[in-house]
Amino acid sequence: MEHQLLCCEVETIRRAYLDANLLNDRALQTMLKAEETCSPSVSYFKCVQKDILPYMRKIVATWMLEVCEEQKCEEEVFPLAMNYLDRFLSLEPLKKSRLQLLGATCMFVASKMKETIPLTAEKLCIYTDHSVRPEELLHMELLLVNKLKWHLAAMTPHDFIEHFLSKMPVLEENKQIIRKHAQTFVALCATDVKFISNPPSMIAAGSVVAAVQGLHLGSTNSFLTYQRLTRFLSQVIKCDPDCLRACQEQIEALLESSLRQAQQHSSSSVPKNMEEEGDLSYTPTDVRDVNI
Structure with missing residues (x-):
């Protein structure tokens, strides 16, 4: 009985050892070929998107990176989420009011692909300052994976x-x-x-x-x-x-x-009271501007 009490679950995520067989030249050549199949269009701002501009992508991408860092996501989650975002925008015109919704959805799907414990829809909605509802995110998830034809294992x-x-x-x-x-x-x-x-x-x-x-x-x-x-x-x-x-x-x-x-904007960082309280609802003002 005493030994049983000492056996407890550990909260840290257990990881598999790196398989050296996956680091051979054959695997690398396969990856080099595969990366071409999941690449976004380099001209989608000119050919597809009418309402979204490059600076808006920058704003939402910076917000997504901050969310991934604060949630201590796996390193692969953010680049994979951006791959989804760019590929979707290469295929489907989007209103700027839905760009943050798309960003949150891309993180949602990428987290499912790369993490043992993925981000939840509810938590991502908090990060949008509740401008996005969970049901909206789930609906956008279906649209995203269908537009990408379920090709979600993209190379990063x-x-x-x-x-x-x-x-x-x-x-x-x-x-x-x-x-x-x-x-x-x-x-x-x-x-x-x-x-x-x-x-x-x-x-x-x-x-x-x-x-x-x-x-x-x-x-x-x-x-x-x-x-x-x-x-x-x-x-x-x-x-x-x-x-x-x-x-x-x-x-x-x-x-x-x-x-x-970063040096120029250091004075306009997260208010101290929000840092102390760990307020997950903090959303940069410029992201809210894109959401209008």
Whole structure:
């Protein structure tokens, strides 16, 4: 009886060990082919959407990222949700008043795909300051998956990062920090409409190069020098090295721009009383403006 009392459930999520068999060249080649089948249109703002503008996507994407971070979602959830959002907007005209509803729905579906305990419709509605009702979100979910023809297992840059790291002769502790920084770059790229034209593999490769550059690891490992790493990753994903360099430079420029904006808006952050109370209903004013 005493031993039985000591046996209790642990609240932490149990994860499977990484299967090295999934990191082989055959799997990578299959992924490189698959990423082409679930790509959004690069011109949907001009050809499909009449009421939604690129800056509105930026506002909603930033809100979605904040929700995913506050809810400690898996790293893959936000990029996958943005893939759903862009693909839907590539196919279906949408009123700007329903853009936040679409964003919440994309997080809802992506969370179901990637998490053991997914986000609930009720919690996502709270994050919209109750401008969206649970039944609206569930109805939009059906519309979303039907428009995407249930092709929900889309490739994201996160799927490629692990393949690149497994091929790099780097110490495990360095891989961990490169992975963390690269994932941050991937999330940042997902908020910017300019990266829609880049395939996930290139964004992943550019993020890894940018992470190594930012961490100054090239000085301690000859393989990680800018030229060698860029050439190696461009061969892995079968792209022109100049294209990869351009992507990486674009990522670094986006980081600098985001840091400047963060400093400028630091005075207009979440009110302290909301931070203390953990108010889930906080919704950025600009998202409410898009919802009008």
